[in-house]
Amino acid sequence: MRYESFRQYIRLYPVTTAILLIQVVLFVLMTWLGSSTDEETLLRFGAMLNVPPYSGEYWRYFAAIFLHIGFNHLLFNSFSIFVFAPPLERLLGAWRYAVFYLGSGLAGNLVSELLTRDVHLSAGASGAIYGVFGAYLYIALFRKSAIDKQSSVTIKAVLVVGIIYSFLMPNVNWYAHLGGLAAGMLLFRQLIHKSRTNQ
Numbered sequence: 001m002r003y004e005s006f007r008q009y010i011r012l013y014p015v016t017t018a019i020l021l022i023q024v025v026l027f028v029l030m031t032w033l034g035s036s037t038d039e040e041t042l043l044r045f046g047a048m049l050n051v052p053p054y055s056g057e058y059w060r061y062f063a064a065i066f067l068h069i070g071f072n073h074l075l076f077n078s079f080s081i082f083v084f085a086p087p088l089e090r091l092l093g094a095w096r097y098a099v100f101y102l103g104s105g106l107a108g109n110l111v112s113e114l115l116t117r118d119v120h121l122s123a124g125a126s127g128a129i130y131g132v133f134g135a136y137l138y139i140a141l142f143r144k145s146a147i148d149k150q151s152s153v154t155i156k157a158v159l160v161v162g163i164i165y166s167f168l169m170p171n172v173n174w175y176a177h178l179g180g181l182a183a184g185m186l187l188f189r190q191l192i193h194k195s196r197t198n199q
Contacts, residue, residue, distance in 0.1 A: 013086045015098045020078055022066050023125065027074050030067070037070050039121055047123040048109060050116055061113070065105035067123035077125045084132050096191045104131020104184045111179025122173045127180030133159050134184025142189075 010017045026045060027036055034041030043049060046063025054060065068074035089097040108127020112120075137159060140152040147155075159181075165172070 009086075013089050015094050015101070016081060016085045016089050019066070019085075019101065019125075020081060023068065023074060023078060026066055027068055027071075036068060036074070042067060042069065042121065042123055047121055048113065049119070049121045050113055051119055055113065061106050061109045062102065064109055064123045065102070065125055065128055068125070069123055073124060077129060080129045081125065081132075084129070084136075088132055088135055092188075092191055100131065100135070100184070100187050100191055101128050103187050104128045104134070104180045107131070107183030107187075108173075108176035108178075108180030111182075112173050112175040115175045116173075120173070122176065124173070124176075126173065127176040127183075130162070130177045130180035131184030131187065133162065134181040135188035137181070138185045138188050 004012060030036040030038075030041050030045055034044075036042070039047075043054065045067055046060050047067055047069075048054065048060045048064045068077060085097075085101075088100070092100060105125065105128035108130065109122070112122060112127070116122075133155070136147075136155045139147050140155050144152070162177070163174075
């Protein structure tokens, strides 16, 4: 859980704060102009749909990261970002973390686009969030001295539950989850290496 004050949170985690704010603002706008569960409204704001011409509109691969389908979707993803993202932003620094987050979300959406066979509309931060989990998994597996044993066990447990949930629940884009997870591990490895090289 986070124990910082509101002002401290904004000051310490500017990228995470901006991501949460953008998500909420877009959700309010979609609700006001139609509905966050309405396909036409979602497509207007940038949701992905794997059929032409939408599949060729590459700006959607980024825009969809910040959109959510229904309040529960927004709440669950925002809570995950609020709790798990800040330590990673502090570790990487604001700009590297922004690249990491967007890169993980983009990779999750690309994997989803390439592998999903049925017509599928998708949106959400899940690919980027699983990228965050992927970074923690990399730390737990390859930089064990940087994390205590209990945190390592917690990370692995959260991932196992999340992956099982991805496969069991209907309308969950598990391709984006796994794509984001893999990208998160790879991107974190590269970014943390560059960060230490530049110090």
